[in-house]
Amino acid sequence: MRGTLTGLLAGFLFGLGLCLSGMTSPAVVQGFLDVAGAWNPALLFVMAGGVAVTFVGYRFLVPKSKPLWASRFSLPTATRIDTPLLAGAAIFGIGWGLAGYCPGPAVVSLASGRIAVVVFVLSMLVGMILVRWMRSGSRASMPSLAAEENR
Template sequence: MRQGLSSYIAGLLFGVGLIVSGMADPANVIGFFDVFGTWNPTLALVMAGGLAVTFLGYRYCLKRSGPLCAATYQLPGGTRIDSRLITGSAIFGLGWGLAGYCPGPAFVAAAGGMVEAAAFASAMLGGMLAWRMVELARDQRVGA
């Protein structure tokens, strides 16, 4: 119950932030990367603001013995930079550059009634499921 409420509040802050910052609009994303067109610096400022708060906030969190509504912190433990990380990130970057939507903004814009964002988000769910299939098929091969 408490975990649900705190997750909802975190989502609210994040969703308002995406709208206020202009990141729910792919035009701002494309504009940032289009350095040979009309450059739009918005994304850099959003990242700067987000990183400042998260860097300081995480330092405070991790000094505490644990989170408020859960037993322990669940942090990614991997340190290996492997081909899966780089290939996946490259595929993600290709899709991001084609339309200017990444997962958060796609959901926010779709909820706001943007039909193109809803189409994008549906295809994105398909892509996520497709990766899951690849993972399951691989696990099965390893298990057999």
């Protein structure tokens, strides 16, 4: 129950941050990626603010042996720079540039009630399921795909 309430509060705060920062407007995100056009650095300010707080906050948590309400910190263990990481990031970047949506802002934008956003999110879920399905079937032959992920 505490974990669920934490999730709700964290999601709400995260969503507010995305809306206020302009990241829920695809035009703003694509403006950041459009370095040869009317470049909009807003996304840099979001990253700077987000990383500054998270970096300092995580440092405070490092000496702690476990989170307040769970038995351990669930941190990614993979360290290898492998093909799935590079290919995945590149594929994600292409989709991100095409539509101006990454997963967070897309989910938040569902609240606008626009069918187009629902279509994007459903397509995204299909893409995720495809990879999860492929990975579950090829775990033995492709160990790098089964590596602990940064989630």
